[in-house]
Amino acid sequence: MGEHAATGLEKWLLDKTGKDIYFWNFQVLMFFTLFEVAAVFFTEIPGTSIAITRFMVWGILIVVGIIKGYGIAAYFMHLRGDPRIYTRTALFPVLFVLLMLWGIGLSNPEAITELPSWCTPDWDYATKR
Amino acid sequence: MSGFNNHVDNSVWGRAVLMAGAILTIGIVAFAALGLGVGSVKHDTYDDAKSVYYDAMDDPTVSEEELAHLHHEEIDAHLSYLTYWVAGLTILIISVIYAIFLGIGGFINSIQPQDDHGHDDGHDDHHDEHHGSASPIIFCIGVLLFLMGFPDFVEALRALMSQGGTFVFGDLVLSTIGLAIIMVGVANWWREDLPFIGHGEQIATSAPFEGEHIRKAGIWVFIMSEVMVFATFFSSYLRIRTEWCTKWAFDDGKCSVGATEGDIVLTASDYLRPDGAAGTGDFWTMLPGAVNTFALIISSYTIVLALKTAKAKDWEAPKGVLRFLLPDKKTAVRNYLIATLLLGSMFIVLKLVEWSHLVAEGFTVGTVQGSIFYVATGAHGLHVFVGLLIMLYLVFKADTVGYDEDNGQGIEYFGLYWHFVDLAWVVIFPAFYLY
Numbered sequence: 001m002g003e004h005a006a007t008g009l010e011k012w013l014l015d016k017t018g019k020d021i022y023f024w025n026f027q028v029l030m031f032f033t034l035f036e037v038a039a040v041f042f043t044e045i046p047g048t049s050i051a052i053t054r055f056m057v058w059g060i061l062i063v064v065g066i067i068k069g070y071g072i073a074a075y076f077m078h079l080r081g082d083p084r085i086y087t088r089t090a091l092f093p094v095l096f097v098l099l100m101l102w103g104i105g106l107s108n109p110e111a112i113t114e115l116p117s118w119c120t121p122d123w124d125y126a127t128k129r
Numbered sequence: 130m131s132g133f134n135n136h137v138d139n140s141v142w143g144r145a146v147l148m149a150g151a152i153l154t155i156g157i158v159a160f161a162a163l164g165l166g167v168g169s170v171k172h173d174t175y176d177d178a179k180s181v182y183y184d185a186m187d188d189p190t191v192s193e194e195e196l197a198h199l200h201h202e203e204i205d206a207h208l209s210y211l212t213y214w215v216a217g218l219t220i221l222i223i224s225v226i227y228a229i230f231l232g233i234g235g236f237i238n239s240i241q242p243q244d245d246h247g248h249d250d251g252h253d254d255h256h257d258e259h260h261g262s263a264s265p266i267i268f269c270i271g272v273l274l275f276l277m278g279f280p281d282f283v284e285a286l287r288a289l290m291s292q293g294g295t296f297v298f299g300d301l302v303l304s305t306i307g308l309a310i311i312m313v314g315v316a317n318w319w320r321e322d323l324p325f326i327g328h329g330e331q332i333a334t335s336a337p338f339e340g341e342h343i344r345k346a347g348i349w350v351f352i353m354s355e356v357m358v359f360a361t362f363f364s365s366y367l368r369i370r371t372e373w374c375t376k377w378a379f380d381d382g383k384c385s386v387g388a389t390e391g392d393i394v395l396t397a398s399d400y401l402r403p404d405g406a407a408g409t410g411d412f413w414t415m416l417p418g419a420v421n422t423f424a425l426i427i428s429s430y431t432i433v434l435a436l437k438t439a440k441a442k443d444w445e446a447p448k449g450v451l452r453f454l455l456p457d458k459k460t461a462v463r464n465y466l467i468a469t470l471l472l473g474s475m476f477i478v479l480k481l482v483e484w485s486h487l488v489a490e491g492f493t494v495g496t497v498q499g500s501i502f503y504v505a506t507g508a509h510g511l512h513v514f515v516g517l518l519i520m521l522y523l524v525f526k527a528d529t530v531g532y533d534e535d536n537g538q539g540i541e542y543f544g545l546y547w548h549f550v551d552l553a554w555v556v557i558f559p560a561f562y563l564y
Contacts, residue, residue, distance in 0.1 A: 100364035
C-alpha cells in the first residue's frame, strides 16, 4: 500500500486493460472467496456426481487461503514493491508459528504412531544410547 | 507529529461534535426501525409460534411430525426476531460508542486554547524536527488502568443490568478513570495529527529500517506482534481440535474405539454449514459469515482507493452516477473512507447477529469448542472495532483538513492495519466457519 511506479505484470495489466493492479487483485480476491464458500456449500461438484470430500475441502481452503493471503499482503499491503525488510518483518513470526505447529503435532495422541519419522524426535534415543 | 504544519482553527473541532450527533441520530433511528419496529412485530410472531407449539405439546392428537414442524417454526420465528433485535441494538450501541469517542475527542480539543502553529510549545514549526508526543504513553496508561479494573467493571455492569451480583460503585472507578485517560490521550493525538500536512515525516537513521519512515516501520512491527496473537489462538484451536471426535473424524473412523454418534463434538461450523452435523445449518446460517468475508475484502479495496485518490496528482472525477458520490478529490477520499467505515460496521452487526443465533441454538461459550470460537472470532471482531474507531478520525480529517499526496501516508499506515485484519479473517473464516 504505497506509491510505486507500475512495473512488470502491474504495468502490463494497466496498459492492456486500463485498470491498475489493485482493481485486478480485488477481482481475484472476490472470485476466490466465492470459490471458497461454494466449496463448503456444495456436497458434490456441480453438474457431476463427484463428491467433495473432506480432503478436497481442506485442499481448496488451504490453496485459496494462500492465494488470498498473497494477494492482500503483496498488493494491498504492497510488500511486493516495498523494501525487503518489511517482508522479513512480516514473516518473522512464521518461525514461531511453525514451532507451534510442530508442538501441536508432537503433543497429538497419535504423534508416536501416525506422524512421519522426519517430523518426530528420535523417540528411541534413550534406549539406543 | 512532525513540523511544518497547517494552521487549524479550534472551531474545526466543533464539526467532530456535530458528526457525533449525526451518528447518534442514525443509531437511534436504526434501533427504532429495526429493534423496536420490526423487532416487536417479529417478537409477536415468535410469541404466537411459541404458544401454538406449547399448546400442541399438550394435545395428544398432534402427531410427532406435526410437532416437529411446529417446533421448527417456533425456532425460525425466534431466530428471525433475534436478527432484527440484535441488529438494531448493535447499531445503537456502536453508534453511541462512535458518538462518545468522536464527540468527547472533538469537545476536548474545541475548548483548548488556540494554537498559533498547530502546537502550543512556542516553537517555530517550519522545520523538520520531531517534537515527540506524550499521547501514546498517556493512551497506554489509560489502557493499563482500564484493563486492571475490567473484571470489576464487568461485574458492576452485570449488576446494573440486573444480571446477577451486587452493584458496588467502587467497581466502576478504575476502568472509568482508564477510559477518561484513554480519551485524553486520543484527543491529544488527534490534535497533534490534524494540522500535519506530511512534511518532515520521521526517517529511521539506523539499520535495519534505515531510510524508511519510522511510523511505517512501527506499524509493521506492531503487525508482527499481532500475527503472534492470532497464531496463538489458531494453534490452540488446532491443538484442541485434534482431540475432538468431530463428525468428519467419526466418519473417517478416527474416534476412539466404541465411540457412537452421541460422542460427536459439535463445532461452530457444524451449526453453520449446510451439511453440518448439528443439522441446523442452511444457506441463511452461512450467509452472515460469507457476507462478512466479502465485506472485509471490499473494505480493503475501498481504503486502497481512498489512498490512491489522496496520492493522485491528476485526479479526475468519474463519469456517470459515481460523479455524485465522488465530485472532487477531497470528497472522494472522505466517501471512500466512509464506505470502509460502513462495511466494517456491517461486519460487527452481522457477527453479533450470527453469535445470537449460535447461542440460541445451544452453541455457548460454556463449552471448549464454544470458548475457542468466541474468543478467537471475538478478538478479531475487537480488532475490527478498534480499527473503526480510528477510522472515525480519518473520516473527520478527510472532511476537514483533507488528505493529499503529501499527508496521504496517514491512510496508508492505517490501511496496513486494516489489511492485516482482513488477512486474519482469511485464516479464521475457513478454520472456524467452513472446517
